Amino acid sequence: MRVRFEWFWPTFDRQNNFFVDALKILHGEVEVVTDRLEHCDLEVVSVFSPQKNSNLNRLSNLRKKIPHGQPDTNLLYPTKFDPDTKNFSRRIWYGVENVRAPYQLDIDGYISFDQDTLDGYNAYFATWYELSGIQLPFTNNRVGLTTSASELLEKRSFFGRKSKFACAFIGKPDQMRFRAINELRKIGEVDVFGPMVGKPISNKPEIAKDYKYMVCLENDNYPGYVTEKLLEAYLSDTVPLYWGNLGNDSSINRKGFSNLLDFESMSEWIEYVRNIDEYAYVNMYEQAHLNNVPDLTPIYNVLVG
CATH class of the missing domain: 3.40.50.11660 (Glycosyl transferase family 10, C-terminal domain)
Structure with missing residues (x-):
């Protein structure tokens, strides 16, 4: 399984993250592709442009155009950042911030803060899913602890x-x-x-x-x-x-x-x-933090189609 991550924030770890772990659970061997021109099985795109200039930051542009929390249904990814050819088999949009998914023909599924499944095209994913260890035991560097669902x-x-x-x-x-x-x-x-x-x-x-x-x-x-x-x-x-x-x-x-x-x-x-x-x-x-562990199946289904 070859996967590429595009338009993520600068400190995002492409080799070690929730999605790579999920794909290993589903497929076994996973190769992270970093070359923009290479073909991959899955491309996961987020909301930040690949440019270092913060004025080109997609999230900043979104927030200038719409109030927080309002639908982002008509804004497209800048075409100059898109590949000249479709060098991926499947493309998933990951909304790491509170913006709505840009519905485009070249996006096959969405992983976002939206709780509507959109007939199976969208899976709800809260930030704490990745940082809590509900998929695999996770070392949360922000608090210096390793956590697990149990x-x-x-x-x-x-x-x-x-x-x-x-x-x-x-x-x-x-x-x-x-x-x-x-x-x-x-x-x-x-x-x-x-x-x-x-x-x-x-x-x-x-x-x-x-x-x-x-x-x-x-x-x-x-x-x-x-x-x-x-x-x-x-x-x-x-x-x-x-x-x-x-x-x-x-x-x-x-x-x-x-x-x-x-x-x-x-x-x-x-x-x-x-x-x-x-x-x-x-x-x-003394309350437990969780009543139950979220079902990650919808996320897995969106990732692999």
């Missing part, structure tokens, strides 16, 4: 009181995040970490171990747009204070965190968090 199905044990209220890890400025943090600071101290505040993140679990909560807000509110934030809060030994739309996902245990979207207003949510007593906190903390 661990995420087990309840946690609470061993003692935590001395600090909440922490937040922020990589880039976001109005919604800062608003939530400022409101939470009315009921407890929230420490912010990240390069933008001069506090580099070396090891999340080590930093977060003394905190009861981790503030983790998604970049967008779209059904199914769930990244690694909930998972990392769980692996960092905290209870997530979350903002995100799980849609119809039934795998993540919603009893293990508080979601701002479950409340009518920010103030109502803040009041709820204020009134979480020790018993209620321990009950949330």
Whole structure:
């Protein structure tokens, strides 16, 4: 099985990733093709242009043209980036960001945040699928831990009181995040970490171990747009204070965190968090992260056709 990855982000590991592991499970031997002119059995394309110039970044162009979370049905991949000849047998689009799939004749299937199967042409894939070890045990370098599906199905044990209220890890400025943090600071101290505040993140679990909560807000509110934030809060030994739309996902245990979207207003949510007593906190903390392991069959079916 020869596979090529195109229009991915610069740090994407083409040799070691969820898709290569999946193809090895399905086909055995997998060869990753890097030459753009060579023929391959499967080409997986994402949302970033191959140019280093950030002005040519496809995702940036999308966000200039449409509001977050709105359908991206009419925007095509720039033709100048397409091969002169069809040098792949099958092409799959991977929507790693919250943008809708560009429906084109030369795309055979979609793997995205959309939960609609589109009659079998689309498979739902949340970011945390790759980082959680639900396919194979996975070493998550972001938190320095190796995880597996069995661990995420087990309840946690609470061993003692935590001395600090909440922490937040922020990589880039976001109005919604800062608003939530400022409101939470009315009921407890929230420490912010990240390069933008001069506090580099070396090891999340080590930093977060003394905190009861981790503030983790998604970049967008779209059904199914769930990244690694909930998972990392769980692996960092905290209870997530979350903002995100799980849609119809039934795998993540919603009893293990508080979601701002479950409340009518920010103030109502803040009041709820204020009134979480020790018993209620321990009950949330000890919840397993997953109710069940997501069925990966739809993803496999889209990959191989």
